[in-house]
Amino acid sequence: ISGTKPEDEATVRATVFRDYIFKFANLDKDTTLEGITISECQMDLMNADIFIRNCIFSDCRFTRTQRVHTGDVPAGTDGYHQIPIMGGALEMYESSPKIISCIFEDNWVRGADGENGYEGAESHPTGGDGGWPSGTYGGAVYCGMSSDPEFTSCTFTGNKVFAANGGNGGDGWTHDGYDEDG
Numbered sequence: 001i002s003g004t005k006p007e008d009e010a011t012v013r014a015t016v017f018r019d020y021i022f023k024f025a026n027l028d029k030d031t032t033l034e035g036i037t038i039s040e041c042q043m044d045l046m047n048a049d050i051f052i053r054n055c056i057f058s059d060c061r062f063t064r065t066q067r068v069h070t071g072d073v074p075a076g077t078d079g080y081h082q083i084p085i086m087g088g089a090l091e092m093y094e095s096s097p098k099i100i101s102c103i104f105e106d107n108w109v110r111g112a113d114g115e116n117g118y119e120g121a122e123s124h125p126t127g128g129d130g131g132w133p134s135g136t137y138g139g140a141v142y143c144g145m146s147s148d149p150e151f152t153s154c155t156f157t158g159n160k161v162f163a164a165n166g167g168n169g170g171d172g173w174t175h176d177g178y179d180e181d182g
Contacts, residue, residue, distance in 0.1 A: 006035025006054045013037055013056060023024035024048040029098070032124030038089065045147075056103045057089035057140065062132045064164075066112035078126025079131030079167035086135075087142030087161065101153045103138040107178040111136040111164030120173035120180055125181035127170025136161045 005011040088107035117128030139159035172180030
């Protein structure tokens with residue numbers, strides 16, 4: 001995939017892919033991506049040792065959706081732990097891409113708060129534990145297991161990771177003037 005003038009930043013900024021998910025898998029160094037802007041997108045590499053040159057990754061911003069129990073939840077149930085979110089613009093596993101003269105700007109990931117635990121009752125007097133927040137890794141790039149990327153002459157500006165909070169534990173059951181620990 002190549003823009004018309006991969007050496008000209010103005011042309012690269014005008015060649016925009018917006019709101020896409022790019023998935024590259026099982027590719028070698030003969031695969032090239034150059035001269036485009038990737039905005040509000042996510043790029044995933046899996047066993048992809050591709051060549052990325054003169055690309056701009058901008059405004060790739062993602063928030064993890066919070067998992068919550070629905071329906072009739074038993075007393076004392078623990079709050080859900082949240083699923084991690086990784087790599088605002090680029091996430092890779094088992095990949096060793098060569099990334100040259102790329103700009104990563106204003107990308108971010110935001111985790112989801114852990115769900116609150118549920119109040120205790122006679123069947124389960126202690127309240128449920130609060131859920132863990134989602135892990136948040138790599139505002140611009142996340143390099144997962146067995147990855148060894150090579151970044152040359154790249155610029156990273158304004159990329160962020162926003163952490164989340166753990167859920168609150170549920171209150172304990174109160175009976176006969178006695179409060180169970182929550």
